[in-house]
Amino acid sequence: MSDTGNARRRSTSLWAQHEWSIVALAAAMAFLLGCWGYALAMSPSAAGSEHTWWDVVYASFQLFIFEGPDATAGWPLQLQIARALAPVVLLYTAAAAILKRTETQIALYKLLFRKRRFVVVCGIGETGFRIAKQYLRHSDKQVVVIEKDPMNPMAAELAKWGAIVIFGNAMDPVTLDRARVVYAKEVFLCTHDDQANIAAAKAIDRLTRVLSDSDMAAMAKTVQRHEPHLAGEPPYVGLRAFLCVDEPHLYDVFANHPFFAHATDRFAIRIFNRKQTIARNVFSRCAPDMYYMPREESQPPMHVLFVGFDNLVGELILQTALTAHYPDRRRAQITVLCGDVNRERVQRFLYRFPHLESVVSLKTSFHDPLTLSQAQWVDLQREAPFSVAYVAMREDVDGILAARRLNRHRRQLGEAPVNMVVCLNQQTFLAEIIDDDFLPIIDDKSSLPAHEPIEYFETLDETITIDVVVNDALDTLARTLHNAYLDTLAQTEPAQTAAENASIVPWSALPAHKKQANQHAAAHIATKLRSHGCIACDESDERPAIAFPPDESAMEVLAQVEHRRWMADKQLAGYDYGDTRDEDFMTHPDLVPWEKLGESDKEKDRSNIRQIAGLLAMQGKKVCASG
Known part of the structure; x- marks a missing residue:
């Protein structure tokens, strides 16, 4: 603003x-x-x-x-x-x-003159409050809030900031119509009831169907005038709905439901997995390789400790499995330290991802982190010392105390420092009063102190933002990646059809799991750059652009890393090796080690590496040396 x-x-x-x-x-x-x-x-x-x-x-x-x-x-x-x-x-x-x-009625009437220039937030809890406040403070869009509880103090605070507050049920079509929801640019469904969120989404979808063609044409002009193009594609004219889901099993169900794959020129819905987004955001600023990068087998392997086993830890483990593919070609080691009460939750997680242990080496220790002894701490590192530890417990105070206790063990045993990242849920005021032992996230990890390298990550404030949730830079890069893939296929295999390859469709028609695969590939670009001392900089940065990959030797290593990353992505999605590619039976003939891969398939991985600099250029970035 x-x-x-x-x-x-x-x-x-x-x-x-x-x-x-x-x-x-x-x-x-x-x-x-x-x-x-x-x-x-x-x-x-x-x-x-x-x-x-x-x-x-x-x-x-x-x-x-x-x-x-x-x-x-x-x-x-x-x-x-x-x-x-x-x-x-x-x-x-x-x-x-x-x-x-009459001010609410007048303000709602004025929205008719601001079509596609306002947003609606349904449910003012931790997520809805932050989304609404982000728009009020950092955009020129008007904010309409639908809240069921008239005594909600967060709704009153948003009203002071200038939000239009309507007290009612977000599932009620009359309430939605009063909020002019069909004319909004975005609607966020953030109530505590997942069923209510789905019912509201379906009601909104029905309401958008009665919009006239003249209304849609007028709103298209507004969108074209105010919204930027993304990855070369024009902005979406219809109403975008964001559905907040925390539970992983519900997310799995929703992600495969036809309603969530449904998108028209008037309405599109996106499932917003809060924990997954937080985990991805944690790794964008605190990835394990930012603290330690094994480059040869003589060095200890990457060994990551996760303390606790809330839904966030599960997503962090998946992020490790999707990104921890380093030049030393060894599987990363993961140790989970959590209380015995989490045993069933861990078993369910492993059941959801049966191929996980073929991607990473996973060990679980069912001990209370707050009462762990020094001997048990030493035993956890018997195979290799910890490279970095992520603490994400249900209660913030437990996470803070666990980090202190484990760090005290390290000091008393005379061990080398272990970088710790404490993920705070921000459900209490603790994030505001933690002492000097804890540091806010530092992007330059080389400046972290050696004596107490503990960072705290405020999960909601860092993640529930317009840039992360709505203007998803990673999603834009993934879209660019997919468009580049389509261009390559058009040149190399022009006769191939969508029946033979389900990925030969525009981004908007791509199935959710294939969009996610592109997001994973886009996220790993930063890891590949860091593995060779590079970062992505804005084109305006004074540092000179450098070639990437730097030489043919690096090219071959990175191509092998890309193949291992691709295999991990497929395996975590449930794919197995098969003589033929079959999307229904989830088999793929390329799920083999690099040495057994055909030369044409190896060349595809090399091509993916060569195009990194070009993809970044499309985003207004260049490759620079990180030093």
């Missing part, structure tokens, strides 16, 4: 905060000036005066209802000011009272 917009919002907020104090002060001033002026004009204290002090007070009150004298020539200036100020105060108060009764 511009500085002018910020200044206007601050001034509006200041007036709203002190409005009635100012009105009360003006009323008191009008009354006192009236008393002063009438006292001078009536002289109630003079001998023989026909007026009393009660007459002065009564006459001053009459000023507020236009009962002042008509002819005031020669009357005191104080009375002249009071006669003008008092009715103005009364009129303002009456107008404010009327406006207060």
